[in-house]
Amino acid sequence: MVFRTRRLAGASVAVAAATALVAGCATGSGGSTSGADGDTLTLWTHNAGNSTELDVVKKIIKDFNGSQSKYKVKLQAFPQSDYNNSVVAAASARKLPCLLDVDGPNVANWAWGGYLAPIDVSGSEVPLSDQLPSTVGRYKDKVYGFGFYDVSLAFFARKSVLNENDIRIPTMDKPWTKTEFDAALAKLKKSGKFTYPLEMGTGGTGEWWSYAYSPQLQSFGGDLVNRDGYKTASGTLDGKKSVEWATWFRSLVAKGYMSKKSGADPNKDFLAGKSAIQWDGSWNATKNADKLGDDLAIIPPVDFGRGPKIGGASWQWAMSSSCSNKDGAQAWLKFSRQTKYFVDYAKATGTLPGTEATAKQIDGYQPGGKFNELVQFARKYAEVRPVTPAYPYISTEFEKAAQDILSGADPENALGQAAKDIDNNLKTNNYNAG
Known part of the structure; x- marks a missing residue:
């Protein structure tokens, strides 16, 4: 199986995330803060080597940085094969970035482990209620992440x-x-x-x-x-x-x-x-x-x-619990939730659009399109993998x-x-x- 092209949720879980379970609740919480140097916030992604999706991330960062002068987001990309190991190591050292992406099936594990903080993206252009349910990461009735797409x-x-x-x-x-x-x-x-x-x-x-x-x-x-x-x-x-x-x-x-x-x-x-x-x-x-x-x-x-x-759930964006500038991190998360970026992700990755409004703008995925059935499969049949650490x-x-x-x-x-x-x-x- 070619994980890189398949955009499979959880493709890189393996041993690193299992280690997070053993590490327990204290690994990512308490003690020091990190992820921000003043109003400059670090963002980690698993997309090094995947230029099509990485280019969308870069575009959102550039647009956000240019839209205001209060915050600046700085990108650091990792190969997917190394990503979870890097997150686990950084969490243990309490050096997580403010912003990071997380595989949907790992949201509960990382929230329980203290890596992630709940997020509030109310007031965004795209409400969470408009998304495919599998693209919103929840744990104990709190939202910890959201994604721009899913697969079917x-x-x-x-x-x-x-x-x-x-x-x-x-x-x-x-x-x-x-x-x-x-x-x-x-x-x-x-x-x-x-x-x-x-x-x-x-x-x-x-x-x-x-x-x-x-x-x-x-x-x-x-x-x-x-x-x-x-x-x-x-x-x-x-x-x-x-x-x-x-x-x-x-x-x-x-x-x-x-x-x-x-x-x-x-x-x-x-x-x-x-x-x-x-x-x-x-x-x-x-x-x-x-x-x-x-x-x-x-x-x-x-x-x-x-x-x-x-199955349901793919990669999602989240905020670390140790981020010292949570207002800035949530400002970026809210900014990213624009329909045009949902469209950019879907076009670049060939994945399922995360909202119906997005699907209407993607050739083949709009109602009646040759691939719209795949969107309907995700809406009707998706079973989120067990929401447990x-x-x-x-x-x-x-x-x-x-x-x-x-x-x-x-x-x-x-x-x-x-x-x-x-x-x-x-x-x-x-x-x-x-």
């Missing part, structure tokens, strides 16, 4: 291939059921025309596993953790419905429908005709449409019993269990061990209290 998962296929195999093209009003989906894969396998009928990016690593597959688990009726208090995964992650998902997930490999480990570029393989159906993201919609034209089918997620589900650890354990299951591990045992490890971690951290 979908199935992509060729209409001609589905028609040739007498497979119904689903709609949002009538998505595929599990029975239909399994029957479609069986037909495509029997045709003998594809290396694998289904491509779901199983060669990916890190957050892709939770982002891509936990919505299917949730559609079965399971989940990563019991969301009623977030105090246990046992009985949920290893519950009956979760085991049903895992058994089905492994059967995709056992039946030859899907590779245990896909190639380096799953989308390229799909466009080359090696697979018939691809579970992928909105980041490749334009490329697919350019290649396949009107033959491209953008298909909603399967309803495995509890409704179609996809423990999420990075939960995600890592789920990835390990799911990979083991595809390699032949017993689903009940693998999920049971993951649930037990998550429960131990929650208990060690006092269930993330305080």
Whole structure:
């Protein structure tokens, strides 16, 4: 999986953010202040090496600095692979910048750890209520971050291939059921025309596993953790419905429908005709449409019993708790919340516009546009990953269990061990209290 181009929320969670959980509530709060030298505020972003998005950040900073004389924002960009490590280290040393971006799934972890302060962006040009719900980061009923975009998962296929195999093209009003989906894969396998009928990016690593597959688990009726208090995964992650998902997930490999480990570029393989159906993201919609034209089918997620589900939340902007000039930081945050910047982000990154007003200005995403379904998927189907400081650890354990299951591990045992490890971690951290 190519994280850099996929704009996947949580793509760089891994060990660094898990370390934040272990560090506890005191890591980023109290003691000294930082992030500002008088009225000059430092801003950190993960976009070094991603010039298209970085240019938008630079534009907002330049416009803000030129719009008034009281504050000046100074940029520091990090490669995405190093970003979380840098934040964790700076928080431990109480040297966080005033402004920083944060992966949506990490908001609760960083707020709980004391890295972030709640923000007030009331009076902005774009109200928070206008945004896709998944683009606003909340923890304990307070707003800690907001993003300008999201991404959406979908199935992509060729209409001609589905028609040739007498497979119904689903709609949002009538998505595929599990029975239909399994029957479609069986037909495509029997045709003998594809290396694998289904491509779901199983060669990916890190957050892709939770982002891509936990919505299917949730559609079965399971989940990563019991969301009623977030105090246990046992009985949920290893519950009956979760085991049903895992058994089905492994059967995709056992039946030859899907590779245990896909190639380096799953989308390229799909466009080359090696697979018939691809579970992928909105980041490749334009490329697919350019290649396949009107033959491209953008298909909603399967309803495995509890409704179609996809992941939600991507990168968001936040203010550190140790910022010594919070008025200046919030002034920049409010200034950035202009529709024109939402438009700039969407055009530059190929991501889903964060508001309906933005979508109307982006070719293909406006109502009736060829990609508007992707926006509707995000509005209707997005399931925000568990809003708990423990999420990075939960995600890592789920990835390990799911990979083991595809390699032949017993689903009940693998999920049971993951649930037990998550429960131990929650208990060690006092269930993330305080």
